[in-house]
Amino acid sequence: MSKLLSPNAGPASLPRRIMQQGRYETITMLRNGEQLILAVVLPLMALVGLVVTPLLDGLGGSRVDVATPGILALCAMSTAFTGQGIATGFDRRYGVLRFLSTTPLGRGGLIAGKILAVLVVLFLQVLVVGAVAGLLGWQPRLEAWLPAVGVLVLGAAAFTALGLLVAGTVRPEATLAITNLLWILLGALGGIVVPAERLPPLLQGIVQVLPSGALGQALRDAFLLGAVPFPAVVVLLLWTILAGAAAVRWFKWN
Amino acid sequence: MRSPDSPVLTINGLIKDVGPLASLDGKMLRVVSGLSLVAERGQVTALLGANGAGKTTTLECAQGLQKRTGGSISLLGADPDTAGADLRSRVGVMLQDGGLPPSARPIPLLRHVAGMYQKPMNVDALVERLGINQFSRTSVRRLSGGQKQRLALAAALIGNPEILFLDEPSAGLDPQSRQMVFELIAELRDAGMGIVLTTHLMDDAERLADYVYIIDGGHNVVEGTVAELLRHDHAADSAITDRTLYFDAPGGLDFTGAVSGGLQITETRSGSYSITGAITPKDLASLTAWWAERNIMPASLRLEARSLEDVFLDISGRDLR
Numbered sequence: 001m002s003k004l005l006s007p008n009a010g011p012a013s014l015p016r017r018i019m020q021q022g023r024y025e026t027i028t029m030l031r032n033g034e035q036l037i038l039a040v041v042l043p044l045m046a047l048v049g050l051v052v053t054p055l056l057d058g059l060g061g062s063r064v065d066v067a068t069p070g071i072l073a074l075c076a077m078s079t080a081f082t083g084q085g086i087a088t089g090f091d092r093r094y095g096v097l098r099f100l101s102t103t104p105l106g107r108g109g110l111i112a113g114k115i116l117a118v119l120v121v122l123f124l125q126v127l128v129v130g131a132v133a134g135l136l137g138w139q140p141r142l143e144a145w146l147p148a149v150g151v152l153v154l155g156a157a158a159f160t161a162l163g164l165l166v167a168g169t170v171r172p173e174a175t176l177a178i179t180n181l182l183w184i185l186l187g188a189l190g191g192i193v194v195p196a197e198r199l200p201p202l203l204q205g206i207v208q209v210l211p212s213g214a215l216g217q218a219l220r221d222a223f224l225l226g227a228v229p230f231p232a233v234v235v236l237l238l239w240t241i242l243a244g245a246a247a248v249r250w251f252k253w254n
Numbered sequence: 255m256r257s258p259d260s261p262v263l264t265i266n267g268l269i270k271d272v273g274p275l276a277s278l279d280g281k282m283l284r285v286v287s288g289l290s291l292v293a294e295r296g297q298v299t300a301l302l303g304a305n306g307a308g309k310t311t312t313l314e315c316a317q318g319l320q321k322r323t324g325g326s327i328s329l330l331g332a333d334p335d336t337a338g339a340d341l342r343s344r345v346g347v348m349l350q351d352g353g354l355p356p357s358a359r360p361i362p363l364l365r366h367v368a369g370m371y372q373k374p375m376n377v378d379a380l381v382e383r384l385g386i387n388q389f390s391r392t393s394v395r396r397l398s399g400g401q402k403q404r405l406a407l408a409a410a411l412i413g414n415p416e417i418l419f420l421d422e423p424s425a426g427l428d429p430q431s432r433q434m435v436f437e438l439i440a441e442l443r444d445a446g447m448g449i450v451l452t453t454h455l456m457d458d459a460e461r462l463a464d465y466v467y468i469i470d471g472g473h474n475v476v477e478g479t480v481a482e483l484l485r486h487d488h489a490a491d492s493a494i495t496d497r498t499l500y501f502d503a504p505g506g507l508d509f510t511g512a513v514s515g516g517l518q519i520t521e522t523r524s525g526s527y528s529i530t531g532a533i534t535p536k537d538l539a540s541l542t543a544w545w546a547e548r549n550i551m552p553a554s555l556r557l558e559a560r561s562l563e564d565v566f567l568d569i570s571g572r573d574l575r
Contacts, residue, residue: 004380005445008414009373011343020369026359093356099353099406102317103413104339104370174380 011104021105021113026120029083038183039078039125044132046193047071051136059195061224067133068133068140069148069219070193073155075125077192077212080118080156082179088114089175092167097253107253111164118160122152140223148222154236155215161243162211168251195220208232211239220236262330262417262448263293263316269324276323285311287472288325292415293450295467299445300459301452302566303469309452310350312469313419315462317347319522330416343371346415350422352406356395360386360405363394364412371413380408385434399426411442418442420451424458436462451495456563468566476565483565499529499538502553503545512544513537525553533557 013015029035050056050067059066091097101107125215130138139147186192189203191213196204207213214235221229270286277341286308293299301309314320316327318334327334332341354363361381368374381387384404389397397405403426410418424432439462443449447521453459459466467474468483476483505524512520515532529541544551 004375004383004411005442006373006375006414008344008416009371011339012370012372014339014425017370022365024366030354031357031401092354095349095351095353096355098319099347099349099409102319102342102345102349104343105341106339109339195461212390 014109017105017109018112021100023118025087025113025117026033029079029087029117030124032083032087035083035086038082038180039075039121039169040128043071043074043078043125043129046074046187047129047133047136050193055194055198056142059197062137064133064136064138065140065224066195066220067193068071068129068138069223070195070216071129071133072126072148072152073127073192073212073215073219074187075129076122076152076215077153077159077183077186079121079125080159081163082183083121084114084118084160085165086172086176087168088164088169089172092253093172095254101253109160114164115157115160118156119153122156126152129215144223147226147228148219151215151218151222151228151233151236154233154240155211155218157229158211158215158236158239158243160246161240164251165243165247168247168253186210189215192216209235211236214239258520259295260575261292261294261328263299264311264328265289265291265316265325266327268312268315268322268327269323270308270315270320271323272311285472286315286322289469290325291467291474291475291477293448294418295448296443296446297438297464298462299324300463300466301450301469302454302456302459302466303452303464304454304528307469308472309313309469310421313421313450313452316341317345317419326406327566339511343413344416346413346418347409348406348410348418348420348423350425352394352402353404354394354402354409356392356393359391360394360397361390363405364408367409368412372416373414374412375414377412379412383438384408400428400431403427404431404435407438415447417448417450420449422453423451424453424455434486456566460562465564483562493507497530498558499533499541500527500554500556502526503550507550509541511546512541514540 012020023125051063056066088097097110100110105113118157163179166178170178188194189199189207190210191199191203191207192215195216196207196213201209208217208231214232218228218232218236221227221232268286268289269284271282271284289308289312291299291301293524301312303309304555309459311320315322316329316334326474330344332340334341336348361377361418364377364381368377384407386408387407389401395403403423406544407420407423410420418550420496423435427435443464451462454561463480466477468476470548502525505521507527509527509529513529514534514537515539517529517533519527519529521527
């Protein structure tokens with residue numbers, strides 16, 4: 001008998017495999033410098049920019065109260081869409097997805113691990129952005145957090161599904177370009193940090209059905225009004241279901 | 255001489271079509287067409303064939319990475335297309351392109367993969383055994399081809415698999431690492447693991463394989479132990495050779511009568527000769543005597559037995575092209 005080899009004892013339990021993958025992906029995301037710029041540095045710069053300029057004045061709250069929910073929505077888009085999309089695109093290129101899907105982790109476990117990593121990184125982003133916003137005078141109502149977290153998780157689900165759809169269907173270089181470009185476009189004009197009513201009239205109708213506009217709107221309403229708008233939740237749910245189904249249908253593993 | 259235990263892998267009449275995007279004319283392309291094989295425990299089974307013969311596609315169908323178009327596959331008694339984590343934990347896979355994340359470092363990566371198993375191999379012992387400790391601080395992206403290959407082998411082995419798939423295991427290996435990898439494969443085979451590998455190198459198959467399937471055009475054309483294949487005689491084909499004697503001597507010599515009549519003498523280019531056929535010691539003696547009489551000293555002299563390469567070229571040349 002080989003000194004190395006011992007009898008096969010089966011896979012680790014499913015929760016352990018998902019935790020293992022989630023931890024690994026989280027560490028990989030946090031070690032990626034470019035990703036940290038997109039996930040933390042740029043959102044914080046946008047937050048400060050919105051607080052020192054009069055762009056959001058007259059929207060029913062202090063500048064920081066109106067700005068912070070949008071910045072949290074931007075964070076969800078950074079991590080779930082751009083960050084996870086690019087990472088998955090390159091993992092696909094290098095055969096990492098194929099190799100891991102032959103281990104006990106499998107395809108389902110791999111996706112679950114990625115979602116877990118997105119949620120952990122998003123949690124850390126909320127802590128950092130919330131702390132900085134707090135220093136700038138943000139005072140969210142305590143009861144707003146529960147619906148806000150629910151909306152944030154739903155938004156992360158919609159953007160993860162979209163990110164995986166892009167990553168699984170085009171080359172990784174194209175994924176890089178598409179997800180970064182959309183991050184900038186949706187970030188600036190998608191109703192995520194700048195509410196629809198401050199956008200050109202042409203865009204106002206469009207952003208309400210975009211995941212960016214719906215997520216920004218829902219988070220602002222949750223924090224400012226203490227209520228989650230039903231249409232925005234439906235929009236996010238639809239994007240999650242449609243992008244998720246499309247990703248399941250068209251995702252190419254190799 | 256196949257072992258009586260249940261096989262680790264049985265493939266019957268495998269068919270795999272790809273496309274329509276993969277081929278240019280919008281039609282489906284049949285990359286595997288009726289391939290069958292059996293791989294046993296405690297044996298190295300080699301799929302030998304040229305690039306594009308369908309070896310990798312066959313392996314990927316067996317691993318559940320690609321869905322087959324037709325035929326049946328039994329992997330440790332189960333269908334790989336519906337495999338769960340239990341089955342996957344008993345199967346080790348080393349992909350041709352490695353499948354390792356470029357930013358990862360070897361040991362954390364192996365510990366991560368080990369975490370997917372209930373009772374994985376000892377990471378330190380495996381790292382030591384494959385010489386991975388020599389480059390443990392280097393990220394995957396900066397590893398040489400051979401280092402990546404050893405790391406991918408370690409990742410495939412970490413879960414103590416019962417069947418191990420190796421797609422081109424010796425690609426990119428220097429002679430030392432090749433020796434190291436081959437010794438480990440032999441040790442695992444002796445410990446009872448069933449190993450299925452692909453290669454286009456005859457030498458790999460001759461050194462490692464207990465049983466060889468020669469694959470061409472998407473199906474198996476000949477199979478047998480290495481010894482059987484070397485004996486394998488397409489009796490009707492006079493091009494089959496037992497031995498070839500190569501030598502360099504002055505050009506334009508006429509060797510008629512120097513060796514027995516059944517042998518084929520060719521001057522491949524001026525001064526380079528080859529004598530092929532069932533060469534006997536007597537032929538060697540008469541040839542050297544012939545040289546001695548004429549005071550001819552060959553510049554080089556080399557005798558080669560029939561190799562698996564000859565068998566392979568013979569079969570693929572004769573039957574398929």
